[in-house]
């Protein structure tokens with residue numbers, strides 16, 4: 001007899017793909033389906049999941065693409081044999097900050113979904129605007145300046161909302177939308193985040209924002225646990241602030257809240273049962289920290305399209321250089337985050353340059369990149385007295401630090417502090433394989449050092465463990481260099497489910513939302529069911545005496561290099 005034990009689905013709607021991942025109550029993965037936006041979609045002029053308007057620094061994605069993806073992922077799960085009637089809970093993870101603009105017809109269209117037709121066929125009329133601004137967008141400098149001065153300074157905005165103003169954050173994006181598309185804004189009935197958009201599809205009506213993902217808007221006052229009225233007032237532009245509040249909707253504190261039963265459409269079309277419950281979907285980064293029982297001393301590095309550095313902490317210490325979010329499940333905890341726009345795609349540029357230079361693209365496209373990175377000594381120093389090679393590699397405008405696109409190469413002598421912008425001594429592109437990984441990891445170490453402590457035994461401050469997740473976590477060369485720079489008293493680890501961490505975290509959120517006992521925390525429930533030896537794998541050494549300290553010196557040079565580049569840009 002077929003098993004009737006419960007199953008839970010986590011969707012991950014990220015920049016380049018939609019995944020659906022199904023786990024059982026024992027946290028074991030049973031099914032995975034993936035829709036790659038570039039490779040699998042039809043009818044959209046996208047590249048790497050997005051469209052670009054260079055003239056205005058806009059980056060956006062067609063919402064209908066995500067409907068096509070959802071139709072296909074559900075079909076694929078059906079074809080794999082998933083018995084949807086066993087699914088008791090659905091949650092999701094959405095690329096953060098993106099906004100979806102629903103029309104006045106949306107609620108009716110969602111409510112009346114016809115099981116004989118796909119979502120893509122039925123929902124185009126549900127959107128007042130066909131595109132969702134993407135987190136890589138940098139069109140909102142003017143709006144960010146207005147947000148940053150509103151409460152007095154970027155520091156004060158960060159105190160209130162967890163972050164200073166950022167181009168991609170939804171508040172500045174909405175303000176720009178009111179200016180660029182005033183008529184469309186007026187006709188917009190509701191605004192969703194990508195996370196609440198996923199929940200809305202399954203509920204059959206517009207879902208509330210999630211308590212963690214709402215912190216990616218620059219609108220939510222984290223300490224007050226409410227929208228910041230003054231900021232909302234700015235965000236509504238020339239329009240009525242009360243109307244904006246209606247568009248945004250209420251926010252509930254409980255990340256495991258039962259939002260409602262899955263809509264009839266999914267029962268009829270796929271065979272979901274009537275007691276399948278929708279749990280709030282959260283951001284892809286908050287969902288990533290739910291993929292394991294993360295301890296405050298651990299760090300996660302997500303190597304997706306963006307690179308992000310994540311920690312779970314009870315200390316709310318906002319700073320304009322970093323982000324704090326409410327923890328997606330546990331009141332009193334926060335997620336600390338650094339986010340880099342030039343992550344996976346910037347590494348791919350160097351990878352492609354190396355393959356072009358060798359006139360060879362191997363079946364495993366990263367093979368030459370990895371070999372080159374590993375055969376280059378730390379910071380390109382053939383001898384300890386050589387200068388270190390340090391660089392910044394930003395094919396797109398960067399978030400950390402806020403810099404325009406460009407490449408900068410330096411040499412740094414730690415003995416006398418001599419720092420020179422030069423390409424002399426650099427062999428391009430070979431030296432860049434190691435240099436780009438080092439550049440990304442040194443920036444993480446520089447900006448997270450205030451949060452790390454000594455793990456004991458006289459070791460310098462560093463994470464207990466570094467977990468790598470996202471597409472790049474498959475790469476052992478990156479893992480090795482990450483361990484040398486970031487440390488990790490116990491080593492560098494990756495999850496057994498490879499690059500599906502955020503879909504997994506979303507599925508675990510659904511397990512917790514449905515199966516938790518009264519008052520049981522996420523950490524407690526997942527911790528009890530967690531099988532360390534099955535679920536994680538050590539992929540590289542962490543702390544190595546000597547090289548960690550050498551990179552400590554490189555951090556000083558890296559900090560000085562960034563300062564010099566920023567000063568140069570400010571001078572024009």
Ligand SMILES: Nc1ncnc2c1ncn2[C@@H]1O[C@H](COP(=O)(O)OP(=O)(O)O)[C@@H](O)[C@H]1O
Nearest residue numbers: 014015016017304305344366470471472474475
């Ligand atoms: N073997 C590999 N080595 C390094 N990077 C990789 C490898 N495989 C995939 N990637 C990177 O992973 C990125 C996609 O990561 P993923 O987490 O799936 O993306 P997202 O969640 O942002 O849509 C790609 O841009 C690619 O650069």
Ligand SMILES: O=C(CO)[C@@H](O)[C@H](O)COP(=O)(O)O
Nearest residue numbers: 014015095096135304305306
């Ligand atoms: O903007 C951020 C976080 O602030 C990005 O991390 C997005 O959330 C997209 O993530 P990926 O598609 O790279 O996973």
